[in-house]
Amino acid sequence: MCVPPGHSKLEKEQIISRVKMAVCGAVFLLLGLIAGIVAAIGEKIPGAGDPVDTLVCVTGASGYLGMELVAQLLEQKRYRVRGTVRDTSNLKRTAPLMALPGADDFLELLSADLLDEGAFDACVEGANLSSRIVWS
Numbered sequence: 001m002c003v004p005p006g007h008s009k010l011e012k013e014q015i016i017s018r019v020k021m022a023v024c025g026a027v028f029l030l031l032g033l034i035a036g037i038v039a040a041i042g043e044k045i046p047g048a049g050d051p052v053d054t055l056v057c058v059t060g061a062s063g064y065l066g067m068e069l070v071a072q073l074l075e076q077k078r079y080r081v082r083g084t085v086r087d088t089s090n091l092k093r094t095a096p097l098m099a100l101p102g103a104d105d106f107l108e109l110l111s112a113d114l115l116d117e118g119a120f121d122a123c124v125e126g127a128n129l130s131s132r133i134v135w136s
Contacts, residue, residue, distance in 0.1 A: 054078060054079045054080065054128050055079070055080045055081075055082060055126055055127045055128050056073055056079050056080070056081050056082070056127060056128065057081075057082050057083075057084075057120075057123045057124045057127040058070050058073070058081060058082070058083045058084070059083070059084045059112065059120060059123060060084065061081075061083025061084055061085055061097060061109065062083075062085040062086075062093040062094065062096075062097060066083065067096065067097060070083055070097060070100065070107065071100050074100050074101060074102035074103060074106055074107060075101065075102070077102060077106070079106065080106050080107075080108070081106060081107050081108070082107075082108045082109075082110065082123050082127060083097065083107065083108070083109050083110070083123075084109070084110050084111070084112035084119075084120060084123050085097075085109055085110075085111065085112070086111065086112070086113055087111055088109050088110065088111045094109055097109060110122055110123050
């Protein structure tokens, strides 16, 4: 970590410690936000609980937050999840998603690029709810 010059060793350690605490706090906040999204999905979708009728679209599914959202949705075993990744043939990005419990039965991955107009149409088609998680 880069600490501005002119600080003592103790000050540098304190700065680094504060930054680490801030990052950890932000991660926990984001994970809490994802848990809230998952809870809200269950409340807002009529008939939620029937995996045949409840399809959730998650864009950016291979990103850190997108993957966490997909994992929590699959864990509940109440939703079919259709996720987008830049390239479905990129096993480095898709293998962790397909290894999630329930992925074989309830996860569908589609290729989509933000720069291609209409690339996300197939993902949101027929979805009961869409979540735009594009941080990667």
